[in-house]
Amino acid sequence: MAAMSVQSRRTGEPPGTVRKEKAGGPPRPPHRPRARAAGRAPYLLLLPALAVTVVLLGYPMVTNGVLSFQNLNMGQLIQHVTEWNGVDNYRQILGNAEFWRVTGRSLLFTAANVLLIMVVGTLVGLLLARLGPRMRLTLLFGLVLAWAMPPIAATTVYQWLFAQRFGVVNWVLDRLGWHGMADFNWTGSQFSTFFVIIVLIVWQSVPFVAINLYAATTTIPKELYEAAALDGAGVWKSFASVTLPFIRPFLYATTFLEVIWVFKAFTQVFAVNEGGPDRLTEILPVYAFIEGMGGQHYGMGAAISLLTIVILLALTSYYLRIVLRQEEDER
Template identity: 75%
Template sequence: MTVQTERPPSGPADVRKADGGGTGRPRTRAAARAGALAPYLLLLPACAATVLLLGWPLLKDILLSFQNLNMGQLIQHVTEWNGVDNYKETLGSEDFWRVTLRSILFTAVNVVLIMLLGTLVGLLLARLGKRMRFTLLFGLVLAWAMPIVAATTVYKWLFAQRFGVVNWVLDKLGWHSMADYSWTSSQMSTFFVVTLLIVWMSIPFVAINLYAATTTISKELYEAASLDGAGAWRSFTTVTMPFLRPFLYATTFLEIIWVFKAFVQVYLINEGGPDRLTEILPVYAYVEGVGNQHYGMGAAIAALTILLLIGLTAYYLRIVLKQEEDEL
């Protein structure tokens, strides 16, 4: 009885057969390279769109900020470079710093109200039954989906001086002095209307996302906390809050950006009035640039606004990262 053993390759043909035809390794390397390049290729369309839609306008704004451009130069197609004069004039203006401080305070107040009320509504959604939850979610989605211009127009009608619903209701409730009250006649009342509008439009985003975050928390954790004698507040601080903290950090970051650049609401309510007392930086840049036909100055204010916003968000992210490191 003979036992056959495997014969080692003795020639080039046999070597190719043992090596998978001589193409195994190149194919493996090509597949590895394609796999490494796949994420970058998938990101390429998004990056190209970002550069085209954001990068190019930003570059044009920066170039425009170094020019002395008004209606005369625009009609004659004349480019007059003036260096950093626009930035010097802007940074040396008391109005710019006054508007900057106003914008920061305006953003802080709105973000605090949005996050507080949005968190409460989100926790309420987690407690409601199916029917009431669906009804509330439907109303939140409607408020969230309404276009900004349409929502601002509705609020202008609600707070109108002569035919506004708010003044009519207050008059019927006994505040007869409010029957003909102008909500845009003073700085504080105008900001009240704008803040109410922004908070109303922003709460749905926070509430819906927070409710979605609560659905990821296991009920067993609440049962364990209850067995340990934890009450409602103790369960919230030890179970709910740790899960919601990353969400709250990210949402606050987004709200800071969205509120800081709330141009449409502020401008459409009263165009930054009365007496330019409710202008925030985006409105201030528009009025100085387009309104006063000093486009280079408006571009410089816009560029400084972007730098300020980057600084605020970087400071906030630094605080968040430091807190996360301390928790670890």
Template identity: 70%
Template sequence: MSIESKEVPADLVAPGAGSAGPPPGKRARGTGQGARGGAAPYLLILPAALVTVVLLGWPLVNNGLISFQNLNPRQLIQHVTEWTGFDNYSGQLGSSDFWSVVLRTVLFTAVNVFLIMLIGSLIGLLLARLGKRMRLLLMLGLALAWAMPVIAATTVFQWLFDARYGVVNYVLDQLGWHSMAHYNWIGDQLSTFFVIIVLIVWQSVPFVAFNLYAATTTISKELYEAASLDGAGAWKSFTSVTFPMLRPFFLATTFLEIIWVFKAFPQVYAINQGGPDHLTETLPVHAFVEGMGSQHFGVGAAISILTILILLALMAYYFRIVLKQEEDEL
């Protein structure tokens, strides 16, 4: 006994019945469009990525290669490559002078960042409370200070603190401090650092102030009204409303300021070339003095690589905070 199989007419079959998806032709086109759509963002950022690799990546790699060489004028003239392994690194890591520069750089960065964030935050909060005219006037002054080129600003500060013709000494003398009439501000370590810190803080405060003022405009006024109804004063409103809302701003701005101050070179070098007696050298200046000044290019390259590694180590705590916040948001 046999069962005859009957073929169902094609026009009675429901569309899509007995199949897992669209016809092969349509599926291929959809897959191709999806692939092109997924690759589009990478194609758009490819030019910028290539420029970054060429302008930043290759110099960093080349600098790393030089740090493993004994590269002096003799090697450059003779076109000789002398590989020394980790000798340049071990020589610096075993040097007390290098670690003195590291400690000096860390303290210098900490003092500058603290003053920049404190003064910049206070001015930013002041901008949020001033009237339109006074706010515009203050913002204009901040913008002019921020827009001044670094070397031009450094030249102005050299004139302001000049021992014989400086305005600062003249004003102090007129106020009764006659011993300051011809005081040499770049004659010792502390006074030289004082001039450099004033210069860097003056240049960096506008960035913090502008960003903080812009961030305060995003906070709802209802939060402040609720805090005032609860009897909160100015300080309590700041700690309970402003600071919690602007915590990401403070973290990001502090992160940027640490990087900018840690790698500050023109201000430190132009004021007194790291003097007197190399006592105001920070790591970037120390790398330049050892590399270009002493023409020990391999040693200078090794110091610059160590500078990057030390900065990354200092920023490790910040990276942990950022990652923890992202995990909490998820």
């Protein structure tokens, strides 16, 4: 009581008065329920996308995995009989020399396509950065049209272009003096068929790379080019010291995507010649389809498709490891 009386004399307030905090005092700590709700918000926003991904991708993957452990053909499918055979499908596939030939062919096919796509796409992207507004708009319009064309429609056009009797390519080559090409069958051998497929895939994939790299060049400050020019840098040195460091992350990302897209390119390879002639142009997705659907060994086809995914994951993880190692060395 004595202490309260002394305090009231100092402040001039009656005893028992509760003093309010000043407006400029320290802020109160945030309310915990609100903080928890704010922490859950990103996960709640991602939940619909995750649910759709699980339904559209997870369920087929699980079903495919279950089929890969079954001996399923048309007879069992009609009779609704489930015959489990464990890992026999995988044992037969991994012990088959044809599977490893197709795997090596798929890796070479992917490497050749990705290399050509990245080189041509980079050159076209740099060309877009140097063109005037009208020419750039015209070229961008053509690239978007090529990119937006459905794969089956593009494949049909290329089949017409490389047709044996009435193809435009054979007609042009004949007019240029190569008369032996007037009636050449482009799908009659392994290498010529692969040539047509590679040209088709490169033509469809270059627009994506070119537009992405052109967008990357727009982020480069012009002052850096002016400084390089003052230092006496030529075109190549300016590209190596200014342009390349800025577009390198885009090159890494687009190469990663192209590896995935080319490795699983089923439509173009199957539509051009169905993996022929003599199954010499089959890559893993086409091989899985022909063994599964064509041979009516559905469990075998499911096992091949899962092994294809495993190989693709190993390939992309190896590429990502190389990229991360290079970035660490640059730092």
